[in-house]
Amino acid sequence: MREQSQGTGVPDPLAGTTPLLRYRDYKLPVKNELVSEPSQVRKFWKVTRHTARQLQLQVRKRPKPIEPRRRRVLYFDTPTFHLHRCGFILRQRTFLKDGIPVPSHELTLKFRQADYASVAAMDLRPAMPCTYALKFKEQAITEFGQMRGIRVMYSINCEMQTAETIWTRNAEQLLRLFPFLERLGLQPDAALTVVNDLAIEEIMLNLGQIDFAGHVAKPALAIWRNQASGDFLVAEYSYRFKFRDVEAFRGYPQDLSDSLFLKLQAEAAPWLRPGTTKTMVVYGAAPPPSAD
Secondary structure (H helix, E strand, O other): OEEEOOOOOOOOOOOOOOOOEEEEEEEEEEOHHHOOOHHHHHHHHHHHHHHHHHOOOEEEEOOOOOOOEEEEEEEEEOOOOHHHHOOEEEEEEEEEEOOEEOOOEEEEEEEEEOOHHHHHOOOOOOOOOOEEEEEEEEEEEOOOOOOOOOEEEEEEEEEEEEOOOHHHOEHHHHHHHOOHHHHOOOOOOOEOEEHHHOOEEEEEEEOEEEEEOOEEEOOEEEEEEEOOOOOEEEEEEEEEEEOOOHHHHOOHHHHHHHHHHHHHHHHOHHHEOOOOOHHHHHHOOOOOOOOO
């Protein structure tokens, strides 16, 4: 959904209309050392394809060799992680071409909680005129401290494509876009810095397609490395559904996708790194009780 902000006042985060749920993501953390080479990625993809076919799912491989896309990812927060403690993530993604960042960035403010109503009520429309996309997502991840299971989180994302970096320089600039954050305790004089001084090189591998009773998901593998040192940080296998009508996805298609998620936790157990998320790795600590 693309929307154009008119900048005619300050959005009230508790007065927005409920957005439409358009996405359901499934995410499994993967051990970096097991996907650090192309041959290992192909082996892991073979394991996940085999698991999907055990459930009679149709799997389509890419017609061309898997080619990586690279992005630089930065998280911004105050020195005390005020945004994260309130359930927000401020992230900047930049595509890399021959290792050089392109001029435009994807700036995202995300609010994530386990409670559907809290997320649905959050209005993240920017107060400044700009082009942006609002995305309401449902996310299935593993249970903390358990090898198997499904924990559902919800998020509302405001994504902006911009060449500007001014919005991440300090809290005063960010509050021009999202004034309601001051009501949540963010002070205008607070500094915004790159979380733990960590610049991430993200290597994205789109693997193919899986058909769940007419609902097609595109599995992908994201590998994160420390851009400065080249050290591997975390990897994640995911598949996403985008739908026009969430109710059409409920029932058999969702049962199939949940079944694959749970079956992968058993069949691909040697590959998996349960109990973590990419955001947890960036912040270097356990998440707040209601958000990761």
